[in-house]
Amino acid sequence: MNVKDFDYDLPQELIAQDPLEDRASSRLLVLDKDTGKTEHKIFHDIIDYLNPGDALVINDTKVIPxxxxxxxxxTGAHIEVLLLTRKKDDIWETLVKPGKKCKPGTVISFGDGLLKGTVVDVIEDGNRLIQFQYEGIFEEILDQLGQMPLPPYITHQLKDKNRYQTxxxxxxxSAAAPTxxxxxxxxxxxxxxxxxxxIVHVTLHVGLGTFRPVKVDTIEEHQMHSEFYIVSQEAADTVNAVKKAGGRIICVGTTSCRTLESAADENGILHAKSSWTSIFIYPGYKFKILDCLITNFHLPQSTLVMLVSALAGREHILNAYKEAIAERYRFFSFGDAMFIH
Known part of the structure; x- marks a missing residue:
């Protein structure tokens, strides 16, 4: 399959720059995955599409600033560091700009020396391993000095950090919110x-690999970055019981979906597990657990458009996106939502 099969034209002004005052007042496009039929609702109407005995699976990861x-x-040169994955001994895998100025041994000072980082290695994709030195609690220092890692298509500063948290x-x-x-x-x-x-809680720490553009022409050749997830015994037991009783499994977001599909066996049984996943879901994939999906509108040619196309079919998705554009829906992280059932 060619990556261009998942392209669409989006007017720039439909990229949402700010979250709505009331979270649940976003618009909701409801898509029947079998027929392609659509309905236009408000997000709080989602309750009308959920039945007693269903399970709603949410990803309770928290974005770090x-x-x-x-x-x-x-030299005093300005350096921007984005924390990606925590390793051991206060070492993080990071994305550094400008990278060429940060060879191993480089020391970077943050907040007038409140936090210092030493580049210890350069790894794949040019990412840097940085070891941090500080006094006190790292999370508290990060809360003081760090900013929310909003996607590059959001150019506005976020007034309230919590609006990029569920x-x-x-x-x-997480380096990004499960939007x-x-x-x-x-x-x-x-x-x-x-x-x-x-309501079932799972955890998947979202890495920026989720948003990494597909740089190969043939999507089967794309490699996903791995992300860490946790499915508790309680979550697995609840999902399996709901499935057995004939209820539906409704995932909130592609991250919850990828978590369940990663921890399920071929018989559709979910297992308690904590592991890394690099699962890549695209058309042709047979879902083992998920029945329905609540999701946002995703970037053209992205792995997330491919995932929703695996669930509802590429034509149904692209037609629904076309309709959403015509109806002036708001797109991407702070945009409107879609329910695929």
Whole structure:
């Protein structure tokens, strides 16, 4: 399959720059994956599409304020560091700009020396391993110095850091938000639970690899970056019981979907597991667990457009996107939502 098969034209002004005041007031495009039929709703109407006995699976990862601005100790040159993956001994895999100025041995100072980082190695893709030195608690220093790592297509500064977190974010470790979850309020989740829908927590720490452009012509040749996930025994038991009883598994976001599909066996049984996944879902993939998906609108030619096309068919997805553009839906991280059922 060619990457250009997943392209579409998006007017620049439809890229949402700011989150809405009320999370649940986004628009919701409802797509029937079998017929391609669409409906236009408001996000809080999602409750009408969920049935007692279904399971709603949410990714409770928490975004860390992973973008740091510092200076090279020897020259004072400005350096931007994006934390990607925590290793051991205060070493992080990072993305550094400008990278060519940061050879192994380079020392970068952040916040007038409150935090210092030494480049210890250059690895694949030009990413740097940086070892940090500080006094106190790393997370508290990061909260003080770091900015939310908003995607490059969002040019506005975020006034409230929490608007790039889901209301159920709990386990720190993501370099990007699982954005489909940004539409939920605590009140809406409570109403969904009161209706008899099971809410299941899983964790997948979102890496920037999710957004990495596909640089090969043939999508089968694309390599996904790996991301760490956790499925608890309780989550596995709940999902398996709901499946067995005939309920549907509804994933909130592509990250929840990839977590379940990674931890499931060929018989569609979900297992408690913590591991790394580089699963790449594109048309032809047979879903083992997921029945329905709540998701945002994704970038042209991205692996996420390929994932939703695997669920609903490429033509249905591209037609729905065309309709969303005609109806002036808001796109990407702070944009509107889609329910594929």
């Amino acid at each position: 992973a973008r740091l601005h510092g200076v090279k100790e020897d 209301v159920y974010a709990e386990h720190e470790g 489909a979850g940004l539409h939920f309020t605590k009140e809406l989740l409570q109403r969904i639970e009161d209706k008899g829908v099971k």
